[in-house]
Amino acid sequence: MAINKKIAILSGIATALLAGGVHAQDSGWVDSASFDFGTGPKVRMARLAVQKNWDARWFASNGRHLGGYWDLSAAYWRGTAYRNVxxxxxxxxxxxxxxxxxxxxxxxxxxxxxxxIGANLFSELYNNDDNQLSTAFQFGDHIGVGYVTQSKWDLGLKIQHYSNASIKRPNSGANFLVASARYQF
Incomplete structure (x- = not known):
């Protein structure tokens, strides 16, 4: 599939995701929206996402519990050393x-x-700063910490890793330090 066609398809999906998220807020389908900015070795990432909280509460004790949410995202990456140049x-x-x-x-x-840990689809194969991902499908996993304010702002910091779990080589992975701002409706 041509690069321009992939970009058009992914841009359409991202637009639908974000527009649908705004309209879905009225129906209760979306609980929040976020903007992330990440930086890695010679690559930057900007990411928009919408979230839907889970109703489940596990391991509740002492006023805390394990819960979670679904995160649907669209991101733009800009590498500055394509093909290690x-x-x-x-x-x-x-x-x-x-x-x-x-x-x-x-x-x-x-x-x-x-x-x-989630699933991601790339518009083309990543090849930047001697890091290569040989498939358009990548797993994206992260760990993070954050703080939710009384005014419904969720500010977080996370370490994000993308890899195809060695489905195909080369698979050097891509890592980011990510700052996130999320607003809960």
């Missing part, structure tokens, strides 16, 4: 879905820790 750029679009488990207070305010 400094100054050469690679632009990628990524869409993903991730179930995220979160250990938090029962009122969902204050400090939390979370982790998730």
């Amino acid at each position: 400094p100054g050469q750029h690679q632009n990628l679009f990524v869409v993903g879905i991730t179930p995220v488990a979160r250990y938090q207070r029962d009122d969902k305010l204050g400090w939390y820790v979370e982790g998730g």
Whole structure:
């Protein structure tokens, strides 16, 4: 499939995801929306996402529990060493879905820790700064910490890793340090 066609398809999916999220807020399908910015070795990422909280509460004790949410995302990556050539750029679009488990207070305010493993589809194969991903499908996993304010803002920091779990080589992975701002409706 041609690169332009892949980008058009992924852009359409991302637009539908985000537009649907805004409209779904009225129906209760979406609980929050977020913006993430990540940085890794010679690559940057900007990510928009919508979330739907799970109703489940596991291991409830002392005012805390394990819960979670679904995360639907659209991201843009910009590499600055395409094919390991400094100054050469690679632009990628990524869409993903991730179930995220979160250990938090029962009122969902204050400090939390979370982790998730999801599925992602890339517009083209990643090849930047001597890191290569040989499939358009990648797993994306993260661990993070954050704080939810009384005014419904969720501010977090996480370590994000993308890899195809050695389905096909090369598979050097891509890592990011990610800052996140999420608003809960």
